[in-house]
Amino acid sequence: MRTAVLRFALMAHDRVGRKRFTSEKSERFSESVIREMTRQAMLYDAINLAQGFPDFAAPQELKHAAQQAIAADLNQYAITWGAKNLRDAIAHRMSVAQGLQVDPETEITVCCGSTEAMIASLMAVTNARDEIVIFEPFYENYGPDAILSGARPRFVKLHPPADPDGEWTFDEQELRAAFCGRTKAIIVNTPNNPTGKVFSRAELELIRDLCVKHNALAITDEIYEHILYDGAEHVSMARIEGMRERTITINGLSKTYSVTGWRVGWAVAPASLSGAIRKVHDFLTVGAAAPLQEAGVAALASPQGYYRRLAEDYRARRDRLLPTLREVGFRAFLPRGAYYIMTDIGSFGFADDASFASHLVRDIGVAVVPGSSFYSNPADGAHQVRFAFCKRSSTLDKAATRLMKLRAAPPQAQG
Numbered sequence: 534m535r536t537a538v539l540r541f542a543l544m545a546h547d548r549v550g551r552k553r554f555t556s557e558k559s560e561r562f563s564e565s566v567i568r569e570m571t572r573q574a575m576l577y578d579a580i581n582l583a584q585g586f587p588d589f590a591a592p593q594e595l596k597h598a599a600q601q602a603i604a605a606d607l608n609q610y611a612i613t614w615g616a617k618n619l620r621d622a623i624a625h626r627m628s629v630a631q632g633l634q635v636d637p638e639t640e641i642t643v644c645c646g647s648t649e650a651m652i653a654s655l656m657a658v659t660n661a662r663d664e665i666v667i668f669e670p671f672y673e674n675y676g677p678d679a680i681l682s683g684a685r686p687r688f689v690k691l692h693p694p695a696d697p698d699g700e701w702t703f704d705e706q707e708l709r710a711a712f713c714g715r716t717k718a719i720i721v722n723t724p725n726n727p728t729g730k731v732f733s734r735a736e737l738e739l740i741r742d743l744c745v746k747h748n749a750l751a752i753t754d755e756i757y758e759h760i761l762y763d764g765a766e767h768v769s770m771a772r773i774e775g776m777r778e779r780t781i782t783i784n785g786l787s788k789t790y791s792v793t794g795w796r797v798g799w800a801v802a803p804a805s806l807s808g809a810i811r812k813v814h815d816f817l818t819v820g821a822a823a824p825l826q827e828a829g830v831a832a833l834a835s836p837q838g839y840y841r842r843l844a845e846d847y848r849a850r851r852d853r854l855l856p857t858l859r860e861v862g863f864r865a866f867l868p869r870g871a872y873y874i875m876t877d878i879g880s881f882g883f884a885d886d887a888s889f890a891s892h893l894v895r896d897i898g899v900a901v902v903p904g905s906s907f908y909s910n911p912a913d914g915a916h917q918v919r920f921a922f923c924k925r926s927s928t929l930d931k932a933a934t935r936l937m938k939l940r941a942a943p944p945q946a947q948g
């Protein structure tokens with residue numbers, strides 16, 4: 534009864550407008566468009582090429598390891614910054630994959646996905662007037678992450694190549710101009726979502742020079758580190774000379790091991806930064822699911838062949854979807870890494886990305902992400918949509934059949 538009265542009182546307060554109960558921060562961003570497109574895919578029974586999660590099975594050994602961990606009663610809180618054997622496994626993996634030596638006792642914080650690792654890191658290092666540099670188009674979360682952490686984002690454009698098989702590039706002068714005395718950090722996501730760009734060593738060295746000059750950090754989201762094509766090499770920012778001490782490396786199980794629902798990720802940073810990240814993480818979530826951390830140890834022990842096969846399987850999926858997209862009229866940019874294809878939809882004659890994505894999900898039966906959700910100014914992405922190809926080949930074939938319907942309709946009729 535008291536609860537009901539209280540609820541009424543709150544509603545009355547809200548209605549007469551004497552006090553807003555939603556924070557200014559929460560009103561500065563909308564719900565995730567990516568996750569909304571998944572809901573739309575379910576509503577219209579469309580094929581979900583919007584959200585980046587696999588529709589195929591996770592590796593059998595990992596599922597078994599998770600089941601065993603629960604049966605062995607690893608069901609209580611793990612150490613807040615991560616179970617020791619998982620931190621040891623992460624440190625070992627970083628040394629094998631990137632030649633980086635990290636101290637699992639002081640430099641690793643296990644979080645609820647790399648999503649939490651990113652926001653915990655931003656909250657741990659930024660103050661109200663700090664600026665963070667973000668390349669755009671950007672993974673949707675970074676915008677709200679900046680708002681929630683109170684930092685001011687400064688965006689630097691990634692430009693699509695003139696030849697769709699070419700590289701996305703940024704303008705060096707624009708990047709230089711984005712850095713200033715207030716710059717606390719730059720977020721670098723490589724391999725990149727949504728463009729598929731893999732930052733070169735030279736590009737990372739330029740970013741290093743700017744970080745050193747302006748005494749800024751790099752927060753690198755390397756969640757697609759093993760999903761690379763055509764000989765592309767992933768270089769961890771922490772490996773660039775002079776960056777080990779000023780880099781927070783973010784990664785996780787989601788993409789490499791096809792377990793996006795497990796929510797296990799981590800931030801790796803020098804001890805002083807990790808101390809701050811650990812405190813924020815502790816009070817945000819306490820810790821990631823203990824049995825799934827244990828299964829993560831099994832995942833990180835995967836043999837080298839696992840990573841080769843992962844990349845090869847994704848290359849086959851990319852090469853299955855990309856020609857279809859081009860055939861039906863998309864200008865589809867060839868990704869060098871990650872599992873997305875960014876496209877230009879100019880040839881279809883739609884008013885904007887949202888109306889085109891809506892047509893695709895309702896009438897064609899394929900869900901994609903409107904490009905505007907990857908830009909600070911939505912107009913910049915109004916002629917783009919993103920496809921995710923982390924799907925079974927049968928799903929991609931079905932999507933291709935449906936997308937063929939696009940070719941048949943003349944642009945004027947679609948307006």
Ligand SMILES: Cc1ncc(COP(=O)(O)O)c(C=O)c1O
Nearest residue numbers: 585646647648672726785787798
């Ligand atoms: C660049 C990038 N970072 C982070 C994430 C989320 O990762 P996690 O599942 O570890 O939270 C995604 C998911 O799509 C992503 O594309």
